[in-house]
Amino acid sequence: xxxxxxxxxxxxxxxxxxxxxxxxxxxxxxxxxxxxxxxxxxxxxxxxxxxxxxxxxxxxxxxxxxxxxxxxxxxxxxxxxxxxxxxxxxxxxxxxxxxxxxxxxxxxxxxxxxxxxxxx
Amino acid sequence: xxxxxxxxxxxxxxxxxxxxxxxxxxxxxxxxxxxxxxxxxxxxxxxxxxxxxxxxxxxxxxxxxxxxxxxxxxxxxxxxxxxxx
Numbered sequence: 001x002x003x004x005x006x007x008x009x010x011x012x013x014x015x016x017x018x019x020x021x022x023x024x025x026x027x028x029x030x031x032x033x034x035x036x037x038x039x040x041x042x043x044x045x046x047x048x049x050x051x052x053x054x055x056x057x058x059x060x061x062x063x064x065x066x067x068x069x070x071x072x073x074x075x076x077x078x079x080x081x082x083x084x085x086x087x088x089x090x091x092x093x094x095x096x097x098x099x100x101x102x103x104x105x106x107x108x109x110x111x112x113x114x115x116x117x118x119x120x
Numbered sequence: 121x122x123x124x125x126x127x128x129x130x131x132x133x134x135x136x137x138x139x140x141x142x143x144x145x146x147x148x149x150x151x152x153x154x155x156x157x158x159x160x161x162x163x164x165x166x167x168x169x170x171x172x173x174x175x176x177x178x179x180x181x182x183x184x185x186x187x188x189x190x191x192x193x194x195x196x197x198x199x200x201x202x203x204x205x
């Protein structure tokens with residue numbers, strides 16, 4: 001258990017943006033993971049994808065680590081941001097942009113605007 | 121009592137919401153990951169309650185998860201939440 005926690009802690013800090021998801025960013029295996037990965041991909045973000053389906057310890061462990069019962073889970077600079085609903089809401093409201101900017105994470109602002117235009 | 125009824129009862133008791141819709145969307149995910157054939161796996165909840173006033177997004181979601189309870193949470197595959205104060 002503590003080994004898993006250590007492993008998760010290392011993963012969370014392994015890059016500025018880390019997405020725990022089912023499947024990979026190029027081949028998501030769940031609609032909710034797919035939606036978040038799709039947004040990050042479209043916004044041209046560089047991020048680490050962790051496929052929880054490939055490691056049962058991490059699949060359970062990340063839920064305890066974050067005190068969050070579902071996958072996907074997004075971390076920015078080691079901080080838990082939220083799951084699919086929260087990322088969707090923050091993308092549409094522009095909060096995700098501000099949060100990324102505050103953390104010095106580069107992304108394509110035009111692409112983010114396009115997502116908002118398409119969902120206005 | 122269906123799982124949707126249980127979710128609704130738990131949320132009504134915890135937050136006395138002004139708006140509460142619990143929709144079973146399991147049929148939309150039939151045959152997909154997480155569908156166990158029971159037709160009770162995927163839910164969408166819209167809830168509005170003054171109880172969420174001043175809470176962050178994460179705190180609101182955690183409060184809803186806690187109200188539904190771990191026993192029921194582990195029995196459902198997906199829970200989409202639209203929470204407002």
